[in-house]
Amino acid sequence: MGETLPFALDRIHKLIQRTWPTASKPQRHLLQVWHENIYITTAGMFSLAPMACVIHMCCADKVLYSVDYPFCSHEDGLQFMRQLRDSGMINDEDFLNIAHKNAERLLDVRVAEENEVGMEETEEEESLG
Numbered sequence: 033m034g035e036t037l038p039f040a041l042d043r044i045h046k047l048i049q050r051t052w053p054t055a056s057k058p059q060r061h062l063l064q065v066w067h068e069n070i071y072i073t074t075a076g077m078f079s080l081a082p083m084a085c086v087i088h089m090c091c092a093d094k095v096l097y098s099v100d101y102p103f104c105s106h107e108d109g110l111q112f113m114r115q116l117r118d119s120g121m122i123n124d125e126d127f128l129n130i131a132h133k134n135a136e137r138l139l140d141v142r143v144a145e146e147n148e149v150g151m152e153e154t155e156e157e158e159s160l161g
Contacts, residue, residue: 033077034070038089041066067091071138074130076100078112080119092126096135 037044045062072086073096086095099109117127132143 033074033082033086034072034090038072038086039082041089067094070094071096071134073098074109074112076104076109078104078108078115080115080121083116084121087122087126092122092129093134095130096138097131 041063048057048062067090070090071094072090074083075098083095097109097113099106113127113131116122116130122130136142
């Protein structure tokens, strides 16, 4: 989730704007560079509150789903993505972008059409729900 940078970004930007001498300030300010060049991964921080901050500070088109394997399980990542989808925090298009389309665009890779791995619930999960 950006190694806490999204949570401190506004403060860092304001500090730079206030303290750096005008002559040494870069041509592009931090927020411009952030929004144009930085992508954030979920990595293994599977919690909706930090995700809300990341989406607010980065926009959903700069967020990539990922799992910090072996430190986190793929099952936990899938459960998180289900929670995100069902939370109402993002729309369907943003969900698909985070799930795979942002990675496809950034990394020039494609999810195979015949890929059967997805968000469908298993029979066990359906019986619990």
